[in-house]
Amino acid sequence: MGSDELRIGTAEREEAARLLADHFGMGRITPDEYEIRVTDAYAATTLGDLRPLFRDLPPPHPGFFGPPPMSAPVYAQPTTQLPMYGPDPYAPPAPVPYAPSMPMPYSPRSKTVAGVLQILLPFGVGRFYTGQTALGVAQLFATFCTGVGVLWPIIDGIVLLVNGGSDAEGRPLRP
Known part of the structure; x- marks a missing residue:
């Protein structure tokens, strides 16, 4: 048959x-x-x-018409598990690593503005400007709770003007 x-x-x-x-x-x-x-x-x-x-149609034809397809060669499975889903489009961007040989990018904040604010308003305003709120709160507390604490923000402002500093992300302040 x-x-x-x-x-x-x-x-x-x-x-x-x-x-x-x-x-x-x-x-x-x-x-x-x-x-x-x-x-x-x-x-x-x-x-x-x-x-x-x-007979007059291109594939696909019913699978039971012809001989069974030849089995594909079996390859070894990869040893690493691939993620099921792609990256989360709503996740924040990954930080860009900087090589030690690459210079750190400058902060959008200025060392001159930070230093002048520290000297003219000696209760931590310059540190609030740079984003270092913990240091700004400490200077604010020292200024209002102790009378000698006024010297700390003024000295800090002079150091910012001479040597510069960094913002809350660790980037150097603009000259």
Whole structure:
């Protein structure tokens, strides 16, 4: 008995009808042809009844028409687990590492402004300007709680003017 004489079941008929619907959706067959071919597919009893329905169509054809596909070579699985999902688009950007040989980028804050604020308003305003709020609060507390604490922000302002400093992120203040 040849393969065209083999009987088919409901699963094969439904696969053929589904593939014919795909070909109809791609515009390869007209609505009238589709209706006739699907009716013939559901009426088919052997493989030989289904083959003419796909003879003039390009693949995909029903998988049960031809010999089973050759098995693909088996390759070793990678040892590292790949992430299931891509990077989170809403996550903050990763910090850019700087090599020791690369100069640190300057802060948008100025050492001159920070120093002058420390001297003219001697209760930590210059440190609040640079983003170092903990140091600014300490200087504010020292200024109002102890009378001698006024010297600390003034000396700090002079040091900022002469040597510069850094902002809260550790970047050097602009000259």
